[in-house]
Amino acid sequence: MFSDYSLGDLGSILAMQGFAGLILFSVFVLMALGLAIIFGQMGVINMAHGEFMILGAYVTYLCSELFTNYLPALYNGYFPVAIVAAFCASGALGLLVEWVLIRHLYRRPLDTLLATWGLSLILQQVYRSIFGAREVGVELPDWMLGSTHLTDTIEVPINGIIVMCITTAITVAVYLLIFRSGWGKRVRAVMSNRTMAGAVGIDTERVDRMTFGIGCGIAGIAGSAFTMVGSTSPTAGQLYIVDTFLVVVFGGAQSLLGTIASAFTISQAQSTLEFFTSGSNAKVLTLLTVVAILMVRPQGLFTVKVRR
Amino acid sequence: MLDVSGMHVSYGQSEVLHGLGFNVDRGEIIAIMGRNGMGKTTLMKALMGIVPTREGKVDIDGTDITQMKSFQRVKQGIAYVPQGRMIFSTMTVQENIETGLFVRGTPSIPPDIYELFPVLSEMKARRGGNLSGGQQQQLAIARALATGPKVLLLDEPTEGIQPSIIRDLARTLRHIRDERGLSIVVSEQVLSFALDIADRVFVIENGRLVHEDNRADIDEAKIAGFLAV
Numbered sequence: 001m002f003s004d005y006s007l008g009d010l011g012s013i014l015a016m017q018g019f020a021g022l023i024l025f026s027v028f029v030l031m032a033l034g035l036a037i038i039f040g041q042m043g044v045i046n047m048a049h050g051e052f053m054i055l056g057a058y059v060t061y062l063c064s065e066l067f068t069n070y071l072p073a074l075y076n077g078y079f080p081v082a083i084v085a086a087f088c089a090s091g092a093l094g095l096l097v098e099w100v101l102i103r104h105l106y107r108r109p110l111d112t113l114l115a116t117w118g119l120s121l122i123l124q125q126v127y128r129s130i131f132g133a134r135e136v137g138v139e140l141p142d143w144m145l146g147s148t149h150l151t152d153t154i155e156v157p158i159n160g161i162i163v164m165c166i167t168t169a170i171t172v173a174v175y176l177l178i179f180r181s182g183w184g185k186r187v188r189a190v191m192s193n194r195t196m197a198g199a200v201g202i203d204t205e206r207v208d209r210m211t212f213g214i215g216c217g218i219a220g221i222a223g224s225a226f227t228m229v230g231s232t233s234p235t236a237g238q239l240y241i242v243d244t245f246l247v248v249v250f251g252g253a254q255s256l257l258g259t260i261a262s263a264f265t266i267s268q269a270q271s272t273l274e275f276f277t278s279g280s281n282a283k284v285l286t287l288l289t290v291v292a293i294l295m296v297r298p299q300g301l302f303t304v305k306v307r308r
Numbered sequence: 309m310l311d312v313s314g315m316h317v318s319y320g321q322s323e324v325l326h327g328l329g330f331n332v333d334r335g336e337i338i339a340i341m342g343r344n345g346m347g348k349t350t351l352m353k354a355l356m357g358i359v360p361t362r363e364g365k366v367d368i369d370g371t372d373i374t375q376m377k378s379f380q381r382v383k384q385g386i387a388y389v390p391q392g393r394m395i396f397s398t399m400t401v402q403e404n405i406e407t408g409l410f411v412r413g414t415p416s417i418p419p420d421i422y423e424l425f426p427v428l429s430e431m432k433a434r435r436g437g438n439l440s441g442g443q444q445q446q447l448a449i450a451r452a453l454a455t456g457p458k459v460l461l462l463d464e465p466t467e468g469i470q471p472s473i474i475r476d477l478a479r480t481l482r483h484i485r486d487e488r489g490l491s492i493v494v495s496e497q498v499l500s501f502a503l504d505i506a507d508r509v510f511v512i513e514n515g516r517l518v519h520e521d522n523r524a525d526i527d528e529a530k531i532a533g534f535l536a537v
Contacts, residue, residue: 182410185399189407192396199356199390201382201411201455 012153013275021271023160023229026167028263030222031244032251033174034215036259039248040191041211044102044112048120049244050237052216055093055123056086056223057232058131064138076141083166083224090220091213098212103205120237127234135231144228159228166225170218175256177214187211250290252300262301266290309334309491310355310386310459315364317347317354324350325515327364332459337485337492339506340517341499343535347515348495349391352463355493356388357381368459382411387457391464393444395451397437401428404436404447408454420487421450424480442473446480453484460484462494466501478504499532511535 005013035049046052063082067075097119105112140159147157178184186207189197198204223232230236243266251262266286273282294300310332317325325347332338342348353359355366357378366374373381382388387408396404405417405428422429425446431439436447445465452460462481466474482505485492496502502509509526511519511534519534521527 185403185406186410188399188403189396192398193394195358195378196390196394196396197407198378199358199382199388200408200451201379202407203379 008153012151014272015150015154016156017272017275018268019156019160021268023163024271025263025267026163027222027226027229027240028244028247028267029167029260030170030218030225031240032247032259032263033171033256034218034222035244036248036251036256037174037178037187037218038212038215041187042102042106042190042208043109044106044212045109045116045245046215047113047117047241048097048123049116049216049219050239050241051120051123051127052090052094052219052237053223053226053240054127054232054234054237056090056220057227057236058127058136058223059086059089059220060224060227061131061136061138061232068139076143078141079144079162079224083221086220086224087217088220090223091217094216095209095213097216098209102212103208106208120241124234124237131234133234135233135236137231138227140228163225163228166221170221171256171260174218178256183207183210246287246290250294250300252302255300255302258300258302309336309369310493311365311367312355313365315351315354315366316362317350317359318362319350319359323362323515325354328512328515328517329364330510330517330520332491332493334458334491335485335489336507337481337494337505338508338510339502340493340495340510340512341497341502341531341535342495342512343497346512348512349463350515351512352388352390352461352493352495355461356386379411382455382457385456385458387452387455387460389445389448389452389460389462389465391467393441393448395436395439395444395447397435399436400433401436401439401447402432405450405454408451412454412456414454414456417454421453424453424484425450441468442470445469445473445477449480457490459491459493462492464495464497466496466498474498474501475504477501481505497535499528499535503528 031049031053035046038044038046060082063078063085067078101115101119102112105115144159144162147155149155178187186197186202189200189202190204190207194204226232247263247266248259250266251258269286269289270282273285312331313329315325315328316323328351330338340348340351350359354361357376361374364374365372368384368386371384373384376384396407402417405421409417427443428447428450431443436444439447465477469477478501481492484490494502494505503526507523509521509531510517511531513534519531521531
């Protein structure tokens with residue numbers, strides 16, 4: 001499959017597909033971070049995580065519409081506002097869902113799986129009723145459009161660079177939150193031993209709610225970033241949720257670094273293979289590789305080494 | 309300080325504790341002795357709010373805590389060192405102790421905790437899970453003390469610990485009591501340890517307290533009889 005290209009072409013293709021993979025990587029990382037925090041903290045597999053992401057995307061779309069119609073002068077600055085709004089909206093929905101639904105289902109993993117799957121269907125229909133079944137796209141302000149030429153044959157889109165910056169910032173923020181803040185200490189204590197965390201005076205239910213909210217909020221930010229690289233539709237979240245699960249399982253559910261490494265591997269493999277074969281072949285090859293690796297290392301790529 | 313009366317605890321339909329009652333004075337150490345399966349751990353868990361109390365009343369310093377959740381009980385002044393230590397194995401020693409500080413809102417670990425357990429100070433940055441059993445036991449006690457308790461519950465603290473460290477542990481517990489004036493409830497199977505530290509000894513059998521002795525007039529043979537299989 002490589003024979004049709006010259007060596008120079010091949011280099012450029014790999015670099016550009018590699019960059020396209022990095023954008024996919026960014027969305028994966030943001031999605032997987034939220035999913036992994038929620039799963040690690042309370043063992044809840046949130047099937048509706050994709051819909052929380054899409055909520056963020058729709059909020060971004062609403063923000064862009066709002067700015068176009070009412071504040072055209074400030075249009076260039078709508079995106080940061082949209083990110084904050086997306087985080088708040090998805091986070092608030094997360095808090096509500098935790099309070100109404102999830103907290104009654106702790107320690108019942110299968111039930112939460114079904115309940116959150118049902119929730120994802122409900123949310124999809126809600127989006128369809130409100131925004132219509134057709135895809136919506138956002139208009140990007142001029143400064144976010146276009147691309148920079150690194151060499152004659154390699155060009156990278158500016159919005160891709162922005163997405164990656166956002167991802168890096170969020171990842172660093174999550175790292176600091178978990179490993180340097182008091183809230184993070186509570187979260188890690190609950191992850192390690194829920195009963196005992198209660199018995200040293202940590203209000204585990206409150207920690208659960210906050211964690212769920214923050215995890216969903218990050219999905220909202222992923223949605224915001226997603227509007228720059230894909231178009232938003234009620235079912236777009238579903239396309240990403242399976243890949244995101246793959247990322248979390250492959251990386252090792254306890255490890256932040258593992259999540260990032262596995263998101264990188266999977267997104268790069270997919271993006272590069274997609275160019276040379278077809279989209280579905282790329283998926284098959286990636287899946288097979290991941291399955292093979294997980295058979296050898298069922299605990300995922302990275303684990304924390306301690307006595308059990 | 310701690311008043312327990314008519315405490316009934318059950319797992320589903322099967323009742324394990326049938327109306328226990330005892331009280332612990334300020335600065336007093338009591339030991340609850342009994343064989344396996346007699347309800348020692350259940351009693352500890354019930355006092356901590358991990359297992360619900362079906363009937364009866366638990367008071368600490370006049371505050372009724374019978375229906376409170378674990379973390380609220382900690383706020384009222386109960387601290388718990390569970391069987392098997394249950395330290396947070398992926399967190400460092402320092403972080404483990406700091407988890408106990410949230411209740412009091414103290415930002416940093418009071419120095420006297422490291423003074424009590426100098427070995428923990430040396431191992432601050434190690435993961436809790438990589439400590440030895442005896443060190444983990446010290447860590448669990450340090451974490452409990454960080455919550456600034458009035459009553460300290462210890463569930464079989466000598467389990468899996470070598471004899472010389474058991475003697476250290478007894479000395480440390482007495483020292484903590486003398487220094488902070490807190491009350492200690494310890495469940496135990498090792499008679500020598502209980503006799504070493506306790507002001508009063510209870511024997512629990514099939515979910516009932518069947519025997520009580522003050523330190524002065526302890527009938528060692530009788531208690532040993534209860535513990536014999």
